[in-house]
Amino acid sequence: MKNVLICGGAGYIGSHMVKLLAEAGYDVTTFDNLSTGHREAVKWGHWFEGDLLDTLSLEAVFRKTKFDAVIHFAARSLVGESMVRPSLYYQNNVVGTFNLLEKMVEHGVPSIVFSSTAAVYGEPQATPIHESHPTLPINPYGRTKAAVETMLRDYAAAYRLRSVSLRYFNAAGADPEGSIGESHQPETHLIPNVLRSLLETERVLQIFGDDYPTPDGTCVRDYIHVSDLCDAHLLALDYLDKNEGAYSFNLGNGQGFSILEVIRGAEEIVGKPIAYTLSPRRPGDPAVLVADSQRARSELRWRPRYTDIREIIETAWQWHRNPTY
Numbered sequence: 001m002k003n004v005l006i007c008g009g010a011g012y013i014g015s016h017m018v019k020l021l022a023e024a025g026y027d028v029t030t031f032d033n034l035s036t037g038h039r040e041a042v043k044w045g046h047w048f049e050g051d052l053l054d055t056l057s058l059e060a061v062f063r064k065t066k067f068d069a070v071i072h073f074a075a076r077s078l079v080g081e082s083m084v085r086p087s088l089y090y091q092n093n094v095v096g097t098f099n100l101l102e103k104m105v106e107h108g109v110p111s112i113v114f115s116s117t118a119a120v121y122g123e124p125q126a127t128p129i130h131e132s133h134p135t136l137p138i139n140p141y142g143r144t145k146a147a148v149e150t151m152l153r154d155y156a157a158a159y160r161l162r163s164v165s166l167r168y169f170n171a172a173g174a175d176p177e178g179s180i181g182e183s184h185q186p187e188t189h190l191i192p193n194v195l196r197s198l199l200e201t202e203r204v205l206q207i208f209g210d211d212y213p214t215p216d217g218t219c220v221r222d223y224i225h226v227s228d229l230c231d232a233h234l235l236a237l238d239y240l241d242k243n244e245g246a247y248s249f250n251l252g253n254g255q256g257f258s259i260l261e262v263i264r265g266a267e268e269i270v271g272k273p274i275a276y277t278l279s280p281r282r283p284g285d286p287a288v289l290v291a292d293s294q295r296a297r298s299e300l301r302w303r304p305r306y307t308d309i310r311e312i313i314e315t316a317w318q319w320h321r322n323p324t325y
């Protein structure tokens with residue numbers, strides 16, 4: 001049985017990954033500092049509370065188990081926050097990952113799957129975005145992720161550390177079995193905010209900007225179901241068994257939806273109108289982000305299962321009406 005360390009396994013995507021790996025028969029250990037994650041979200045495998053900035057706790061987890069691979073989700077991930085608190089991002093995302101990579105090399109752990117982001121591209125010069133698009137991030141969040149991808153290429157060349165960086169577009173939805181889902185404090189993401197505005201009457205949804213150069217003026221994003229993202233990580237682990245080097249793959253559905261289209265989809269599912277206010281643009285938001293994920297399809301043999309935005313919103317809705325944390 002393969003031993004996999006999941007850094008950030010108590011977070012939104014990490015907790016879904018823990019579940020998938022456990023069900024696929026892996027021996028999973030979660031390492032998480034609970035700064036944004038939830039202990040209740042980790043229902044499978046071994047638990048280890050620790051921080052990537054604390055090299056002693058990292059050393060302890062690497063001593064305890066001989067891991068075959070690491071999947072690394074532990075990071076700060078909000079564009080807006082990264083603009084006002086960049087030090088938090090450089091410290092957690094760059095220094096924390098550096099500590100992790102050092103431990104991997106020291107303990108001979110050969111492979112890592114890394115959570116990267118569409119934010120590494122910055123303002124797209126062409127759409128859909130292919131991996132060959134220049135990486136010119138426009139905010140500290142994107143820059144920290146691009147910096148780690150650079151580190152991973154250098155570690156592959158010098159130390160033969162194998163890596164796959166998965167550049168997520170907009171992660172959304174929840175485990176269809178309903179036991180885990182998305183729970184951020186504060187919540188900044190569109191789909192949870194749309195759904196919570198339906199559940200909590202005092203919460204009014206804000207639309208950040210309706211003057212973008214898009215068909216209805218609101219931002220267009222490529223929403224990808226969290227379970228599909230997790231499938232790609234599993235495939236990436238297999239890929240790294242067979243391939244040396246450092247790779248990057250986009251993960252998206254290849255179809256963009258505007259904020260107003262998401263709202264309409266949610267209204268159809270819930271059967272209630274959604275009230276919203278128009279607010280100014282949120283700094284750092286590109287108008288359109290849509291993925292070309294052909295590389296993941298051909299190299300990893302990845303096939304997203306949730307290709308209909310309504311299905312994605314539906315799984316999120318099932319979670320939000322009955323969240324357990």
Ligand code: UDP
Pocket residue numbers: 079170188189190191193194205206207208209219220221259282285
């Ligand atoms: N957005 C919005 N209202 C919200 C949350 C998000 O209008 O309450 C917009 C946001 O400005 C962006 C899109 O929805 O254009 C997707 O934002 P989200 O934070 O979900 O993901 P991001 O694209 O930043 O990763």
